[in-house]
Amino acid sequence: MKNQEAPQGEALREKVLAGYPAKLAKKRAPQLVVNHTHADGQVPPVKANVRTTPGIITQRGCCYAGCKGVVLGPTRDIVNLVHGPIGCSFYAWLTRRNQTRPPTAQDENFMTYCFSTDMQDENIVFGGEKKLRAAVQEAYDLFHPKAIGIFSTCPVGLIGDDVHAVAKEMKEKLGINIFGFSCEGYKGVSQSAGHHIANNQLFKHVIGLDDQAPEGKFKITMLGEYNIGGDAFVLEELLARCGFTLVATLSGNSTINQFERAHTADLNVVMCHRSINYVADMIEKKYGVPWFKVNFIGAKSTAKSLRKMAAFFDDAELAARVEQVIAEELAKVEAVAARIKPRCTGKTAMLFVGGSRAHHYQDLFAEIGMKTIAAGYEFAHRDDYEGRRVLSSITVDADSRNIEELEVEKDPKRYRKILSDEKRQKLASVNFEFNDYQGMMPQMDDETLVIDDINEQDTQRLLELCKPDIFCAGIKEKYSVQKHGIPCKQLHSYDYGGPYAGFQGAINFYQEIDRLINTRIWSFIEPPWEVAASPTLEATYERG
Amino acid sequence: MNPVTPAIEPRLEATRNACKLCTPLGACLVFRGIRGAMPFLHGSQGCATYIRRYVISHFREPMDIASSNFSEGTAVFGGGENLTRGLDNVIRQYHPELIGIATTCLSETIGEDVPGMLRAYATARAGSPDLPALVHVSTASYRGTHMHGFHDAVRATVAALACQGATLPRQINLLPGLVSPADLRHLREIVAAFGLQAVVLPDYADTLDGPAWDDYQALPDGGTSCSEIATMGQSLATVQFGRALALTAESAADRLQATCAVPACKLGLPIGLRETDALFDCLARLSRQAPPEPFVKERGRLVDAYVDGHKYLAGKRAVLYGEEDLVVGLAAFLTETGIVPVLAASGGKSGVLRQTLTEAAPETASKTQVVDDADFVQIEAAAKALQPDLVIGHSKGAKLARALDIPLVRAGFPIHDRFGGQRLHHLGYRGTQELYDRIVNALLEKTQTESDIGYSYM
Numbered sequence A: 001m002k003n004q005e006a007p008q009g010e011a012l013r014e015k016v017l018a019g020y021p022a023k024l025a026k027k028r029a030p031q032l033v034v035n036h037t038h039a040d041g042q043v044p045p046v047k048a049n050v051r052t053t054p055g056i057i058t059q060r061g062c063c064y065a066g067c068k069g070v071v072l073g074p075t076r077d078i079v080n081l082v083h084g085p086i087g088c089s090f091y092a093w094l095t096r097r098n099q100t101r102p103p104t105a106q107d108e109n110f111m112t113y114c115f116s117t118d119m120q121d122e123n124i125v126f127g128g129e130k131k132l133r134a135a136v137q138e139a140y141d142l143f144h145p146k147a148i149g150i151f152s153t154c155p156v157g158l159i160g161d162d163v164h165a166v167a168k169e170m171k172e173k174l175g176i177n178i179f180g181f182s183c184e185g186y187k188g189v190s191q192s193a194g195h196h197i198a199n200n201q202l203f204k205h206v207i208g209l210d211d212q213a214p215e216g217k218f219k220i221t222m223l224g225e226y227n228i229g230g231d232a233f234v235l236e237e238l239l240a241r242c243g244f245t246l247v248a249t250l251s252g253n254s255t256i257n258q259f260e261r262a263h264t265a266d267l268n269v270v271m272c273h274r275s276i277n278y279v280a281d282m283i284e285k286k287y288g289v290p291w292f293k294v295n296f297i298g299a300k301s302t303a304k305s306l307r308k309m310a311a312f313f314d315d316a317e318l319a320a321r322v323e324q325v326i327a328e329e330l331a332k333v334e335a336v337a338a339r340i341k342p343r344c345t346g347k348t349a350m351l352f353v354g355g356s357r358a359h360h361y362q363d364l365f366a367e368i369g370m371k372t373i374a375a376g377y378e379f380a381h382r383d384d385y386e387g388r389r390v391l392s393s394i395t396v397d398a399d400s401r402n403i404e405e406l407e408v409e410k411d412p413k414r415y416r417k418i419l420s421d422e423k424r425q426k427l428a429s430v431n432f433e434f435n436d437y438q439g440m441m442p443q444m445d446d447e448t449l450v451i452d453d454i455n456e457q458d459t460q461r462l463l464e465l466c467k468p469d470i471f472c473a474g475i476k477e478k479y480s481v482q483k484h485g486i487p488c489k490q491l492h493s494y495d496y497g498g499p500y501a502g503f504q505g506a507i508n509f510y511q512e513i514d515r516l517i518n519t520r521i522w523s524f525i526e527p528p529w530e531v532a533a534s535p536t537l538e539a540t541y542e543r544g
Numbered sequence B: 001m002n003p004v005t006p007a008i009e010p011r012l013e014a015t016r017n018a019c020k021l022c023t024p025l026g027a028c029l030v031f032r033g034i035r036g037a038m039p040f041l042h043g044s045q046g047c048a049t050y051i052r053r054y055v056i057s058h059f060r061e062p063m064d065i066a067s068s069n070f071s072e073g074t075a076v077f078g079g080g081e082n083l084t085r086g087l088d089n090v091i092r093q094y095h096p097e098l099i100g101i102a103t104t105c106l107s108e109t110i111g112e113d114v115p116g117m118l119r120a121y122a123t124a125r126a127g128s129p130d131l132p133a134l135v136h137v138s139t140a141s142y143r144g145t146h147m148h149g150f151h152d153a154v155r156a157t158v159a160a161l162a163c164q165g166a167t168l169p170r171q172i173n174l175l176p177g178l179v180s181p182a183d184l185r186h187l188r189e190i191v192a193a194f195g196l197q198a199v200v201l202p203d204y205a206d207t208l209d210g211p212a213w214d215d216y217q218a219l220p221d222g223g224t225s226c227s228e229i230a231t232m233g234q235s236l237a238t239v240q241f242g243r244a245l246a247l248t249a250e251s252a253a254d255r256l257q258a259t260c261a262v263p264a265c266k267l268g269l270p271i272g273l274r275e276t277d278a279l280f281d282c283l284a285r286l287s288r289q290a291p292p293e294p295f296v297k298e299r300g301r302l303v304d305a306y307v308d309g310h311k312y313l314a315g316k317r318a319v320l321y322g323e324e325d326l327v328v329g330l331a332a333f334l335t336e337t338g339i340v341p342v343l344a345a346s347g348g349k350s351g352v353l354r355q356t357l358t359e360a361a362p363e364t365a366s367k368t369q370v371v372d373d374a375d376f377v378q379i380e381a382a383a384k385a386l387q388p389d390l391v392i393g394h395s396k397g398a399k400l401a402r403a404l405d406i407p408l409v410r411a412g413f414p415i416h417d418r419f420g421g422q423r424l425h426h427l428g429y430r431g432t433q434e435l436y437d438r439i440v441n442a443l444l445e446k447t448q449t450e451s452d453i454g455y456s457y458m
Ligand code: SF4
Pocket: A085, A086, A087, A088, A089, A153, A154, B022, B023, B024, B046, B047, B050, B103, B104, B105, B106, B140, B141, B142
């Protein structure tokens, strides 16, 4: 049942904080913020990317999860070898359900494999480099892959194994690209550190190795799209239909060769700002490729993003094709929305997930008339909440200080000036923004609640206080949310559904939300004998 | 054609597609089976998160695990402070009756003195009414599999809580091992039918397979309480399942025998007639009561089904993998039905898989290829050469079954590619019956779908 007197704004915030003992509440307070967008677009600051307090049950995973699972997980032809005890590798075995589509059955696909050095006692005591070297050799002998990535889990750093030295040595020996990641789980405060470590290594060891751009006009590289539920397939098809040439995706449905030539695109579009914005910056600095933020979640955002991309290339034919595709697709989307919107209008949603999805998916809810009343990220940073305008004022704490920031310089040979000054000016005059991200909060209503790194207890309080019509999170939250009679949509794995990107994805999502919210199952939770006024039962028993 | 017995591929340095999970996962499952308990991992938060999401994918139920959340600094300077803060916060937020503290590879690698830290913690808070029982178990994953974590956590809990005392003549301890919530409920029913009371450790029948909530439950309802566990030293006997466990580890049953003089009845996992007979026999002796009528009938129906289904199963060749005790239990059962377990594989490496298999399934043991410390690449290679008709095991064998184009009958943990893994029965006459029916039907379904004619009498 909907809670009519649900507290809002500051009252809600205080009620959530009241669940903490005083000291913890004080520490936690800056991570809970009532939204308010000022006339100049500024929003209140959110404390983000700080370590979760011990004993608090967070949604967050570890650095290794962000590195191996998120960034490198979706690439099919790199052998990913996990150096460590077995669990870390086992748990990351295909669990994120990113999909891939090799062109033929003969093409390599190692994603279904889970390689681990499966460290044993003696490796912990005497070091595991020997075992690692042997494992790399085995992987090579078995598959002759183009590349091998080595991922360190927690014990590796402590026992002093040098994965980079082993990678270098084996690279020379075997003549294929081999690179290591120092992504021990205790580094940073969340997966976000792992994204950074993964991307830095890709930038250092892979991007730029192949200058051969693919054939085609209007070349783009898509950054921060991970092909959950087949999103990348939808987008690849959509972009091709519009006339764009997709050089590479980092990293949904990707191959290592795509990474190697990613810099040959003329434009980088960024989906998930959190996991990859720094790569966009680095590519721009080194190779000259400009970037801007796009969002292919939500039909309107998809149309808007496509139009912006067409405007960048400034080609009449391309623009016409894009408009035609949008017109065709929007007609289909609107037909479905018209049917579903009346069934969902006025319902409320909460989104607590990831580093960009809690923002992107608000568009889809809005399209079917639903209101986002609270949202937050699992592992984002302040700029993802407040926009890139706050980048210069972000302080780096001890947990993040050791995550390497690469020094990047202009590549003397391969730097291209893609946009003439004149064209840049022309675009600027129509408010065309590059290197942009406004963040999640300016798009949210005033008085909505923003919570960073939500935990199990906050979640329970929010559910009890507000009784939202739907809660979006991940598998760890799903079943406890649903115990309250509130549907939970997983936005990490999509509940193994999807795709939800692009126009077709929007249709899928509307239907999914309608199904979740309007099912009659929730009405069965209470048995008839527990419904207060149930005279039939009493009467029967009396007579009997 | 007579399939050749393949030489098992040598074990490589790397494990490819592991057939085992990590140690603290087993410990966390045990702590979830204790009333009002919170599992707690001393190490980085990532392991807790991974284990939660993995356990949830099988049970489709909430599974909270707290962690002491090491930072890079903690990894260098030690985790005492994090442990203290973590425990304080868990106690304040959840008011648990017990916190089960397992270690991750990180705190194990550092060599943290967790028992010492816990002693200091308890001393500093002595007299506080909130102070829960603190049970520590050392669970380095580079030393064993999830089953070690499981059994060690049971033993640690008993060691910490069970006390000596006057014998409770109608109470037994039941240590079932890693079985499904449905199995746990069935076991309780069996024991109750003998007029006995069982202290089941762990008992996650309700905590990992419960109904919708009327009110928020900080810790899910259900589980065996600390006060019940305290009486385990007074039970008539301890019934423990697992032939491999019996031979390899100092288990909770041994501990209770040694410290509280509670006799241990060590049985195989009760799958199939003979292993279940042994359980009923044992309970009959302990209760001095004949097996209750409904179960005798269940036994009768099972034998009857063996007869009816024999034509479908005789001579069929099965591949088994998973925890050693489960594999042995399944082999014991299959052998009775006419199926030949041609391959018995496990990620465990207790060294007794061959021996226990020979004891439990003597008729077919000589035809069973045994691979321990196995990964799925080895299992698949060995299976291919053996021309099996079916595979029995958890979800990670799906790829193997597909490669061989034969059915996979799902059993054990984890099952995340089918619905209702937590409600599958495996144990007792009834559980065996269910498993038996599923096996026959899997083979029939394959025959039927592969026939062009579309027979509907099979
Ligand atoms: S570090 Fe150890 S405990 Fe943690 S997930 Fe990996 S294997 Fe399991």
